[in-house]
Amino acid sequence: MERLVTHLLLVLLGGTVLHVSLTDAYLAYVQPGFRPLLVLAGAALLLSGTVGFVLDRPRVSPVGRHASQARDHDHDHQHGHVPWVSWLLVLPVAVLLMVAPPALGVFTVERQSQPLAAATPDQVPEAVPAEELQLVRSMSMLEYGQWALADDPGPLTTSTVRLQGFVVPRGDDGWYLSRIRINCCAADAVPVSVVVDGNRQGVAPGEWVEVVGTWSPPAAHPSDGYPEPVIEARSVTPIPAPVNPYES
Known part of the structure; x- marks a missing residue:
């Protein structure tokens, strides 16, 4: 038996x-x-x-x-x-x-935030041709975050960038656009966040949004002081959560 x-x-x-x-x-x-x-x-x-x-x-x-x-x-x-x-x-x-558990989100970001390594000189993005400067450049959170922290962000400063992620409060100083990265599975999840210089009115924590904006100088973390990448938002648009919520 x-x-x-x-x-x-x-x-x-x-x-x-x-x-x-x-x-x-x-x-x-x-x-x-x-x-x-x-x-x-x-x-x-x-x-x-x-x-x-x-x-x-x-x-x-x-x-x-x-x-x-x-x-x-x-x-x-x-x-x-x-x-x-x-x-x-x-x-x-x-x-x-x-009770199928949802994908990792705001809770993980708020408890596992950590400094993001800046891109090295050989990782700086390629220059954007003059005729494409008005186009919006889609980037992953990690790509933008590393290049935004580089000593010379180069052509990133003249590009209009599109990022997608979910909203995470940043204390009294604003908010983050965040995404969870995994190498293998949710057990090795690492959050990647970008400070959004712009109004969060109309979007709630955990809501997925698309931010279109331009590079802005890094800002100090509210409590630990390490530099964080910043994007100056031109538009913030709510979007449906993607089928695959993680970056890899």
């Missing part, structure tokens, strides 16, 4: 992993490139549990049932019961099925 329970737990866990990985829900946990691995892992767990259940399920006639139960009783005494910790496998399954 205990072996059948173990197999059923594997089926439940594998089915849940497979379900999450075949929808966009997996993007709240890992990079897009990890989807094939999640699918394989979920399928392997599901197949393992299913095969084990089929092989171990009772196949005896009513006449031989008592003899089979006696053998199972002896088998259980020899090999022991399933450890209670095995039931902990049900916890992540229950969380994913009933």
Whole structure:
């Protein structure tokens, strides 16, 4: 009986992993490139549990049932019961099925803020041709943040930049546009924030917005004093949250 329970737990866990990985829900946990691995892992767990259940399920006639139960009783005494910790496998399954946690956001940024490394001279963005100066240049939060802190931000000072992220309060001194970066999964999440020089009226903490603006000199962090990248906002437009909330 205990072996059948173990197999059923594997089926439940594998089915849940497979379900999450075949929808966009997996993007709240890992990079897009990890989807094939999640699918394989979920399928392997599901197949393992299913095969084990089929092989171990009772196949005896009513006449031989008592003899089979006696053998199972002896088998259980020899090999022991399933450890209670095995039931902990049900916890992540229950969380994913009933209360799927949202992607990391304001809470993470407010508690894990840290200095952003400035770009080195060889990382400074290429000059923008004169005929393209009026165009809006889309950049990632990390790209803009590193180049904005460089000793010579170069052509960034003459470009109009588009950034997308969510709103995070900056004490009494304004607000941040933030994005979470991950290398592998949400466990190694690192927030990247840019100070927005402009009014936050009409947008709430956690709301996703698009900021179009220009470079502005770095500002000191309100409490720790390290330099933070700044963008002078020309427009702030609410946008839907992206399917993939993280930068990588």
